[in-house]
Amino acid sequence: MLYRKIASVIENHLSLKTNKILLIDGARQVGKTFIIRHVGKKMYDNFIEINMIEDRLQNQLFKNVKTVEDFYLQVSMLAGSQMKEKENTLIFIDEIQAYPHLLTLLRFLSQDDKFTYIASGSLLDVTLSNTSSIPMGSIRKIRMCPLDFEEFIRVLGLNDLALSILENKFNHLETLDETMHDKMMDLFRKYLLVGGLPDVINTYLETKNIQAVREVQNEIYEYYKSDASKYDTENKLKISRIYDLIPSNMENKKKRVVIQNIENKRGKTFQNYIDEFDYLISAGIALPGQAIANPVFPFIASCGKNLLKLYLNDIGLLTAILYGNNIRTILDDEKSINLGAVYESVVASELIAHGY
Numbered sequence: 001m002l003y004r005k006i007a008s009v010i011e012n013h014l015s016l017k018t019n020k021i022l023l024i025d026g027a028r029q030v031g032k033t034f035i036i037r038h039v040g041k042k043m044y045d046n047f048i049e050i051n052m053i054e055d056r057l058q059n060q061l062f063k064n065v066k067t068v069e070d071f072y073l074q075v076s077m078l079a080g081s082q083m084k085e086k087e088n089t090l091i092f093i094d095e096i097q098a099y100p101h102l103l104t105l106l107r108f109l110s111q112d113d114k115f116t117y118i119a120s121g122s123l124l125d126v127t128l129s130n131t132s133s134i135p136m137g138s139i140r141k142i143r144m145c146p147l148d149f150e151e152f153i154r155v156l157g158l159n160d161l162a163l164s165i166l167e168n169k170f171n172h173l174e175t176l177d178e179t180m181h182d183k184m185m186d187l188f189r190k191y192l193l194v195g196g197l198p199d200v201i202n203t204y205l206e207t208k209n210i211q212a213v214r215e216v217q218n219e220i221y222e223y224y225k226s227d228a229s230k231y232d233t234e235n236k237l238k239i240s241r242i243y244d245l246i247p248s249n250m251e252n253k254k255k256r257v258v259i260q261n262i263e264n265k266r267g268k269t270f271q272n273y274i275d276e277f278d279y280l281i282s283a284g285i286a287l288p289g290q291a292i293a294n295p296v297f298p299f300i301a302s303c304g305k306n307l308l309k310l311y312l313n314d315i316g317l318l319t320a321i322l323y324g325n326n327i328r329t330i331l332d333d334e335k336s337i338n339l340g341a342v343y344e345s346v347v348a349s350e351l352i353a354h355g356y
Helices: 006-015 032-043 052-057 068-082 101-112 124-129 149-155 160-171 178-194 198-207 210-231 236-251 270-282 315-323 340-353
Strands: 021-025 046-051 089-094 116-121 139-143 286-292 303-312
Touching: 006 021, 006 032, 006 116, 006 139, 021 101, 021 124, 032 046, 032 089, 032 116, 046 052, 046 068, 052 089, 068 101, 101 116, 101 124, 124 270, 149 160, 149 178, 149 198, 178 198, 178 210, 178 315, 178 340, 198 210, 210 236, 210 315, 236 270, 236 303, 236 315, 236 340, 270 286, 270 303, 286 340, 303 315, 303 340, 315 340
Parallel strands: 021 116, 021 139, 046 089, 089 116
Antiparallel strands: 286 303
């Protein structure tokens, strides 16, 4: 199993025995369902999982659920024998954004406190903003990202002792010996190629084949684009266009979004594409960086809202697009190739993963 730091966050929350519901947000393909399922089955005798996208496409049992009693009734049709006590029953509501009214219902499920709940989904910021009654005080929302560099190197075999030595040297501003330095740089360059998406990492571990890795990355990249049409049919082409421009923008000197390039139309401004930017950022597939006119706190006060950089949420997706199967560009750190866009993007994703 891939090491994920968020597993301990989930365990700690569930161990508190609070009635506050943990809501995990994040892009698709980052491993939300897998890690919740892993922790839930380990901690609870009765683990009930309901995927609301599957329900919407099939039986639509939860389509018109408005009350706690209605919710229990529908769950009992699927897993009535597992609905025991709060201490040993965890109900996992996956892809909750498929039914926005269930986000409001979380407040009442929390107050009823009959079972333990956890929920996950994508585009939750957009969904919550369009929800008539936001369940503030009843939920704890956290963002899950692709594997960061520390998680990646743990998967590749670095243990707690090695990491503690690295951390200690960093804190004391001590250099690594040459052998360790070369080892860490090799792992870092592999991370630039593979990235942090679980399916991609598993493919790398199983095959060590860059072509197989790139195929999975290209599939996910196309999946992210096509997924836009499920939520915003009217603007899906503009969303796809902005998303496609991110890698080429990163190769430019200024690297920021040029509004005129989106539809090649003069007169368009940032305001014409706010919904499209919101979708990409809220879906977790693009990371935003805004220009700061005056670098003093609070930064938000001098934020240039019309000057925006977008980064892909995973460094492996970027290197797949920019370099394809040509791995020597990165592994050999070729001086003739400008990797500035790659390094800037991996720093952006690392900052997001650490809550900045």
